[in-house]
Amino acid sequence: MSKLGVFDLSVRYGKVPALNDVSLTVSEGERVFISGPNGAGKSSLLGAICGSVATSHGRIEMDGALLTGRTPESIARLGLSMVPEGRDIFGSLTVQENLCVGTGLRRDLDAVQSDIEEIYEAFPILGDRRHASAGALSGGQQQMLAIGRALMTNPKLMMVDEPSLGLAPKVVDQVYDTLIGLQEERGLTLLIVEQSSLRAARVGGRMILMRGGAVVGGGDAADFADREALTEAYFGKPETEAAQ
């Protein structure tokens, strides 16, 4: 059974359509990248799945449960966690408080403390600064904190929106190493929006290409490393462009 299923999903902001009849599935334990130009609807798709963006048509299921129509908090409680674009760290809270915000939905409260220690092991810099204000962290550290914070909800499916945005390439390497390590360790399912298909090809996984609010292609991420496939996805084939 698929972990996540999106069926004929449409989203519009007022009269402006952001997603048109998008369908896709993600399997348990899979790593899926969503790539495409600005305005392709990638963030709207993630927003619709996690419940922060209202859908106008279609349905979303996780583990067979219907997500559409639920509030963000009840979707989070089903085991879906989100690392949003721009991280959205709580800057006025300490690093440790940020990690604790998402533990309210958990039943296994005894495990929370050891999970926090585990996050500090994965990201030692967060441990060093656990009582510091999260707003004072660098961009890369905030990205790590956002990932750690999402993990503290003990998710089954984690969505990460543009983890490399505004980060130095070296830091991006580190972020991806950690994500892959965590995925292997916990059997997480990962859905990642990544502008750089080259980066996705290097990390490995399945690729879904979006453009103009629709899925326009997909396959093994490794196949999208070359320029031609990308250009085609971003600008369309010359004849289809002409047909429009």
Place this chain on the structure above:
Amino acid sequence: MTSLAQLFFDAAALGGIYAMAALGIALIFGVMNLVNFAHGEYIAFCVFALIVPSTDAAAVMFLGKAPALLLIPLILTIGALVAMASEYVVFRHMRKASPVAMMISSFALGFIIQNALLAVYGGRPKAISLWPELNTPIDIAGASVPLLQLIVILTTLAVVTGLAALLRKTRIGLEMRAAAENFTMARLLGVRANVVITGAFALSGALAAAVALIMVTQTGVADVRMGGHIMLVAFIATVIGGLGSLPGAVAAGFLIGAASVLLQAFLPLDARPFRDAFLYTLVIVSLLVRPQGLFVPNSAKPRV
């Protein structure tokens, strides 16, 4: 000439009332961007809960007859319940509305509560004598201070430290602080919007009840319009303090109280009747110099 100690106690007591009222407004603004103008009517409602419902000129104590140890928690609970009920009936359905629409609804709700009080209790202010012994002056550092002033100052300190502890040390406090900074993100982490918002309203209503008890003890009057002035001052305090900042609301509440007392003491006699004009001039100056508020929260300066 009043002594410096006297001025200090006057300023701290008045500021304490303003600070508690401002906190009640800032708490709700923090979690849902609502300036709740019905807050003043929560105060009036709690005052009238003390007396027997009737339009007679003379007030007959009802809940007010209860001993203090019972009366205080009772009135605080009533304040919390009124605020929670108004959230449930009105504001819950306006979560996606614009802040302006919510603010106007809060005005409407305030008028409804005020008119309901008018219908039940009549429009004439009534004399109430709650804990009159608290107005006996005692001597401290050469100043003659009513016991109530001391109680107000101590209550404010207790409320502020208690609230700070609640926000810092408890689960709901953590969720409220996270929600105040970024509600959507908090919800994405499983924080229940209804729990946090209801909690903020309950705390805000309890603060209104505390202000009500202090005001009625101090003035000895129950008036359906009694919440209007303090609501206005408290709202100004939350703006000067930086909307959404709880420490800012407290500090600005004390600041306005102090400025008010100092103007009263040091303005030339002829100008004293116009004290409020001077006070609000200071408010305008403060907003011109720091439109973002005197005490801006950390979250207002994000780091990229």
